[in-house]
Amino acid sequence: MGWGDLGVFGEPNKETPNLDQMAADGMLFPDFYSANPLCSPSRAALLSGRLPIRNGFYSDNAHARNAYTPQDIVGGIPDEEILLPELLKKAGYINKIVGKWHLGHRAQYHPLKHGFDEWFGAPNCHFGPYDDKTTPNIPVYRNAEMAGRYYEDFKIEKNGESNLTQMYLQEALTFLQSQHSKDQPFFLYWAVDATHDPLYASKPFLGTSRRGLYGDVVRELDYTIGKILSTLISMGVANNTLVFFSSDNGAATYSKEAGGSNGPFLCGKETTFEGGMREPSIAWWPGHIKPRQVSHQVGSLMDLYTTLAELAGVDIPTDRQIDGISLVNTLLTNTEKERPLFYYRGNQLMAVRIGPYKAHLWTWTNSIEEFNKGVNFCPGEEIPGVTTHNQTDHSSQPLLFNINKDPGEKYPIRSTTAEYKQVIQNIMPVIKEHLSNLKPGKPQLNFCDPAVMNWAPPGCDKNGNRCLKAPPSNLKKCVWDH
Amino acid sequence: MGWGDLGVFGEPNKETPNLDQMAADGMLFPDFYSANPLCSPSRAALLSGRLPIRNGFYSDNAHARNAYTPQDIVGGIPDEEILLPELLKKAGYINKIVGKWHLGHRAQYHPLKHGFDEWFGAPNCHFGPYDDKTTPNIPVYRNAEMAGRYYEDFKIEKNGESNLTQMYLQEALTFLQSQHSKDQPFFLYWAVDATHDPLYASKPFLGTSRRGLYGDVVRELDYTIGKILSTLISMGVANNTLVFFSSDNGAATYSKEAGGSNGPFLCGKETTFEGGMREPSIAWWPGHIKPRQVSHQVGSLMDLYTTLAELAGVDIPTDRQIDGISLVNTLLTNTEKERPLFYYRGNQLMAVRIGPYKAHLWTWTNSIEEFNKGVNFCPGEEIPGVTTHNQTDHSSQPLLFNINKDPGEKYPIRSTTAEYKQVIQNIMPVIKEHLSNLKPGKPQLNFCDPAVMNWAPPGCDKNGNRCLKAPPSNLKKCVWDH
Ligand SMILES: [Ca+2]
Numbered sequence: 028m029g030w031g032d033l034g035v036f037g038e039p040n041k042e043t044p045n046l047d048q049m050a051a052d053g054m055l056f057p058d059f060y061s062a063n064p065l066c067s068p069s070r071a072a073l074l075s076g077r078l079p080i081r082n083g084f085y086s087d088n089a090h091a092r093n094a095y096t097p098q099d100i101v102g103g104i105p106d107e108e109i110l111l112p113e114l115l116k117k118a119g120y121i122n123k124i125v126g127k128w129h130l131g132h133r134a135q136y137h138p139l140k141h142g143f144d145e146w147f148g149a150p151n152c153h154f155g156p157y158d159d160k161t162t163p164n165i166p167v168y169r170n171a172e173m174a175g176r177y178y179e180d181f182k183i184e185k186n187g188e189s190n191l192t193q194m195y196l197q198e199a200l201t202f203l204q205s206q207h208s209k210d211q212p213f214f215l216y217w218a219v220d221a222t223h224d225p226l227y228a229s230k231p232f233l234g235t236s237r238r239g240l241y242g243d244v245v246r247e248l249d250y251t252i253g254k255i256l257s258t259l260i261s262m263g264v265a266n267n268t269l270v271f272f273s274s275d276n277g278a279a280t281y282s283k284e285a286g287g288s289n290g291p292f293l294c295g296k297e298t299t300f301e302g303g304m305r306e307p308s309i310a311w312w313p314g315h316i317k318p319r320q321v322s323h324q325v326g327s328l329m330d331l332y333t334t335l336a337e338l339a340g341v342d343i344p345t346d347r348q349i350d351g352i353s354l355v356n357t358l359l360t361n362t363e364k365e366r367p368l369f370y371y372r373g374n375q376l377m378a379v380r381i382g383p384y385k386a387h388l389w390t391w392t393n394s395i396e397e398f399n400k401g402v403n404f405c406p407g408e409e410i411p412g413v414t415t416h417n418q419t420d421h422s423s424q425p426l427l428f429n430i431n432k433d434p435g436e437k438y439p440i441r442s443t444t445a446e447y448k449q450v451i452q453n454i455m456p457v458i459k460e461h462l463s464n465l466k467p468g469k470p471q472l473n474f475c476d477p478a479v480m481n482w483a484p485p486g487c488d489k490n491g492n493r494c495l496k497a498p499p500s501n502l503k504k505c506v507w508d509h
Numbered sequence: 510m511g512w513g514d515l516g517v518f519g520e521p522n523k524e525t526p527n528l529d530q531m532a533a534d535g536m537l538f539p540d541f542y543s544a545n546p547l548c549s550p551s552r553a554a555l556l557s558g559r560l561p562i563r564n565g566f567y568s569d570n571a572h573a574r575n576a577y578t579p580q581d582i583v584g585g586i587p588d589e590e591i592l593l594p595e596l597l598k599k600a601g602y603i604n605k606i607v608g609k610w611h612l613g614h615r616a617q618y619h620p621l622k623h624g625f626d627e628w629f630g631a632p633n634c635h636f637g638p639y640d641d642k643t644t645p646n647i648p649v650y651r652n653a654e655m656a657g658r659y660y661e662d663f664k665i666e667k668n669g670e671s672n673l674t675q676m677y678l679q680e681a682l683t684f685l686q687s688q689h690s691k692d693q694p695f696f697l698y699w700a701v702d703a704t705h706d707p708l709y710a711s712k713p714f715l716g717t718s719r720r721g722l723y724g725d726v727v728r729e730l731d732y733t734i735g736k737i738l739s740t741l742i743s744m745g746v747a748n749n750t751l752v753f754f755s756s757d758n759g760a761a762t763y764s765k766e767a768g769g770s771n772g773p774f775l776c777g778k779e780t781t782f783e784g785g786m787r788e789p790s791i792a793w794w795p796g797h798i799k800p801r802q803v804s805h806q807v808g809s810l811m812d813l814y815t816t817l818a819e820l821a822g823v824d825i826p827t828d829r830q831i832d833g834i835s836l837v838n839t840l841l842t843n844t845e846k847e848r849p850l851f852y853y854r855g856n857q858l859m860a861v862r863i864g865p866y867k868a869h870l871w872t873w874t875n876s877i878e879e880f881n882k883g884v885n886f887c888p889g890e891e892i893p894g895v896t897t898h899n900q901t902d903h904s905s906q907p908l909l910f911n912i913n914k915d916p917g918e919k920y921p922i923r924s925t926t927a928e929y930k931q932v933i934q935n936i937m938p939v940i941k942e943h944l945s946n947l948k949p950g951k952p953q954l955n956f957c958d959p960a961v962m963n964w965a966p967p968g969c970d971k972n973g974n975r976c977l978k979a980p981p982s983n984l985k986k987c988v989w990d991h
């Protein structure tokens with residue numbers, strides 16, 4: 028989902044009344060970012076509080092490539108990472124994930140092995156349908172075992188009809204009510220993925236948006252958020268529950284009208300331009316966060332790790348670099364902390380934001396070969412020297428923008444100006460310090476093997492044998508196109 | 510000012526709390542348009558309720574060129590046009606214009622000759638400073654006579670400092686209070702122009718925005734709107750006063766960061782893409798317009814003519830085509846009327862919108878010669894076959910977009926699709942009917958003459974002789990670059 032997909036962030040059709048109301052009752056974060064322009068690394072960073080380069084959710088088998096967790100990925104979230112639910116468990120929280128995990132689908136990487144108590148959802152994206160011969164359909168799990176497979180047991184029709192979001196909503200509401208009745212603290216990671224291609228929405232929402240199927244999907248998500256918030260209110264626990272809404276990457280502009288909107292920001296998913304990583308983010312906590320707040324805190328999904336740990340009263344690990352900062356004061360008193368924001372693509376630090384300034388050390392959209400095949404990460408946008416189709420190294424003289432004045436990254440500040448010189452003088456030591464202290468984790472996304480696909484997920488042998496036979500191992504470096 | 514310049518329309522710095530509140534207390538119009546991508550014709554259309562092609566605010570001395578009212582323009586608003594204040598006068602309204610007139614600066618064209626009772630402001634843009642030898646500085650009028658000149662008596666400093674907006678605010682407030690004390694109905698046309706290049710703001714606002722000088726200006730306008738609304742409330746006449754906020758054209762994207770934002774829309778001022786004509790529009794009328802309304806009515810500044818006439822209880826002229834429609838029901842009951850919207854550039858009908866569909870009959874940004882000199886109406890944007898540098902005739906097979914799905918006009922609907930064929934089949938007769946019934950007014954913007962400039966405005970001989978000697982007449986066709 029993109030920054031520009033909510034009414035409150037300027038989507039012209041204004042079809043998100045519940046999210047807009049959530050913002051009106053809480054705090055809007057226009058300067059909030061994912062930790063990566065891509066789903067898997069972004070989610071791994073959210074849950075570990077650490078950049079993908081540290082937690083291993085990257086590849087170094089090609090430079091600056093966007094790697095994720097397709098079905099044949101060998102790696103996943105390392106045990107050594109201390110995930111947010113593992114932290115919260117120490118404070119007595121029950122942790123549930125509903126929806127897409129994306130931190131590795133092999134049995135050792137599942138959510139219940141990494142701090143979650145409950146899971147309803149899938150390890151991978153809902154791509155498909157597949158033939159179950161060369162590629163298996165993705166399993167949907169109920170806790171540690173598969174409950175069925177997408178397209179077979181959990182339908183997603185060709186026209187986009189699916190009741191999955193409603194199922195995920197029901198899972199959330201049931202969990203909330205159950206936790207409430209037990210008076211037990213909880214962490215719900217509600218990771219729905221209906222805005223991810225192939226888009227889906229349930230029948231009552233199909234055809235109801237002014238924006239087509241993508242808009243139908245957003246309308247359904249908006250509806251579900253409204254239901255979750257009203258349930259918290261009606262249970263009387265709203266004052267005791269922090270709800271944070273965001274997305275794992277910018278709108279997939281390469282999908283054209285079906286990819287969503289990044290508003291005035293440049294390009295989208297897969298890129299380290301603002302459209303790739305600036306996220307529509309809202310915090311809601313009645314009685315603690317005042318209504319109608321706007322925070323220009325430069326925030327990151329990784330901050331949720333640190334913030335939620337602090338609110339739960341658990342210490343964050345001190346034996347490793349945590350990239351998230353605590354937003355507790357921001358939420359409660361609307362103060363801002365200056366902090367550098369690092370934009371990575373794979374193993375490459377592409378850009379850094381400090382205050383209103385963003386310095387690009389490298390620029391890249393995608394290769395001219397891929398572009399010529401019709402894959403365009405920046406449709407309709409072309410900024411000479413900025414939206415480059417070569418991986419372009421600017422590290423000796425970064426491309427500098429004031430993204431408050433120039434959110435579209437259209438007007439580089441000239442390198443001859445005093446402003447440029449002063450800003451770069453401030454930014455360069457921050458970059459140097461970051462890189463010199465950086466200890467990259469072991470890359471988890473280098474190797475692929477068809478044998479590791481979801482052929483025989485745990486529990487496949489029950490309720491009629493749904494296990495499929497894996498092909499022989501064929502371990503090789505994954506190919507990352509961009 | 511652009512659609513994307515207000516927080517409520519997605520400006521990321523969220524610096525317009527008063528306008529955002531005005532929207533929260535009233536009705537937001539995300540689908541509202543100026544009548545032209547340029548100031549003078551747009552304002553002539555607002556006040557006459559008629560397209561510029563009818564009221565004469567166009568040129569036919571070159572095809573599809575943007576003409577306006579520079580100092581050497583010979584023409585102006587024809588007497589035969591029945592302007593909104595002329596209508597309202599019949600219902601006992603006192604009419605005041607504060608700010609930029611732009612409907613002709615020669616004495617016969619002044620506001621007090623066309624229905625206004627009071628004027629404080631200038632006939633032209635605040636360009637300058639000039640030398641008063643080859644070009645006179647623009648006069649500022651108090652009613653029928655000049656009160657001084659820009660840069661001489663009404664300062665605009667090189668750094669953008671000027672208290673003009675505060676003067677215009679004070680004029681507005683004094684007028685409101687005076688009308689209130691007389692219990693006399695009024696029409697205030699508060700036509701401030703601080704967002705027009707050269708930008709200006711008063712000292713308390715300079716340097717206060719995250720967006721630079723342009724943002725300072727917007728912040729000051731936002732502040733002044735807040736003052737006007739709170740004055741109406743404190744006088745107890747808010748329930749009796751409809752306030753409408755809009756702009757005369759899209760953000761001037763050719764001025765880069767200093768030109769404002771059109772949010773997700775394509776290009777800007779001077780063009781008939783959405784960025785050129787979609788305007789940030791809000792209606793406010795406590796007790797009549799319910800709070801938190803959003804109307805997707807396709808609206809036009811020309812509708813204010815018809816709407817205000819209806820609310821004032823005066824009939825609109827029946828001896829001529831009026832292009833505005835009444836929005837009274839829209840305001841009071843949030844209903845929508847389907848209506849075609851015509852996008853003109855000079856004498857050329859460029860595009861038509863009906864419902865979500867926009868058909869381009871012609872496309873043009875500016876000439877490649879001008880573009881190569883650095884004038885870019887669509888910076889960072891380039892859509893092959895759409896943002897053309899040749900005047901491109903698509904009238905036999907219009908370029909068609911669904912602008913609800915695709916606000917950036919990036920993805921033309923393919924002409925081979927059933928959707929295209931059906932939509933074009935509906936649109937073509939509307940275009941045909943419009944053109945066959947069209948009686949263009951006599952073009953007012955064809956001729957220029959240095960002798961008609963503001964050398965000796967009415968009243969220049971008083972308070973020390975401020976009259977300048979006009980050069981000999983040199984009547985010639987105006988040159989319109991784009
Ligand atoms: Ca662990």
Ligand SMILES: [Ca+2]
Binds near residue numbers: 587588590623
């Ligand atoms: Ca008249």
